[in-house]
Amino acid sequence: MTIIKEMFENNKKWAKKLKRKDTDFFSKLSKQQHPQYLWIGCADSRVPANEIVGLMPGELFVHRNIANMVIHTDLNCLSVAQYAIDVLKVRHIIICGHYGCGGISAALKDTATGLSANWIRHIQDIAEKYKPNLKKETDIKQKINVMCELNIAEQVYNLARNSVAQDAWEKQKLTIHGWVYDIEDGLLNDLYCNITDTSILEEKHSAVIEKIFKKYNID
Ligand SMILES: [Zn+2]
Structure with missing residues (x-):
């Protein structure tokens, strides 16, 4: 059986399994979606959004791109x-x-090619911003992990400063969280960004960055 054919067979089994648990599952879901959360994550195949937080179809609204960025x-x-x-x-x-x-x-290694190299430029801008601190970390694997955390802090900051979030805070409650998933053990690390309104943004952002520098001993 080809892999593509196998995917359709797997799909039939999956739909059957869900219907066994709840016969109306798909008919209810087809009428409306009520997700409580929006997930902005990396396109990486090892980070399946719904699965790692144990949420079902309909429970998580998802956007993914390379390196989970929120560009203005x-x-x-x-x-x-x-x-x-x-x-x-x-x-x-x-x-x-x-x-x-x-x-x-x-x-960090400057190895991106083609169109994606332009997208990755945004990450290089963040690396440039924190260059003096990043320079203190000589192990490349560790440096990548530091940047993974710094990137999250920056993307939370980007979204919080954007008119989309700013408009939202004028009329409703909204919390922006920053997490990092560990593909080596399947666990999530909460960076405790938790931005709930504009007034705490600058202070929170600086505190999260400071915490990352302290954790990796590069402050
Ligand atoms: Zn990634």
């Missing part, structure tokens, strides 16, 4: 966030990176 002009990501907030009324946005991220690695 990325209409794709920002439209997802705006729709999630305004229409789906999600109250929690989780930006989740992962240790050993290929996008971060390519940025």
Whole structure:
């Protein structure tokens, strides 16, 4: 059996299994979705959003791109966030990176090619911003992990400063979380960014960055 054929067979088994648990599962889901959370994560195949947090179809609204970035002009990501907030009324946005991220690695080693090299440039800008601290870490694997955390802090900051989040805070509750997933043990690390409004943004952001520097002894 070809792999593609096998995927369709797997799909039939999966749908059957869910229907066995709840006969109306798909008919209920087809009428409406009520996810409580928006997940902005890396496109990496080892980080399946729903699975690692034990949520079912319909429970997590998802956007993924290389190195889980929130870029001020990325209409794709920002439209997802705006729709999630305004229409789906999600109250929690989780930006989740992962240790050993290929996008971060390519940025630090300057190995990205083609169109993706432009995207990765944003990560290189962050590395440049924190260059004096990053220089203190000589082990490349560890440096990539430091950058994975710094990147999350920066992306949380980017989203919090964007008009999509700023508008949301004028009318509803919204918390932006920053997490990093460890592909080596399957566990999530909460960086405790937890931005709940603009007034705490700058202070929280600096505190999270300081905490990362302390943790890796590069302050
Ligand atoms: Zn990645």
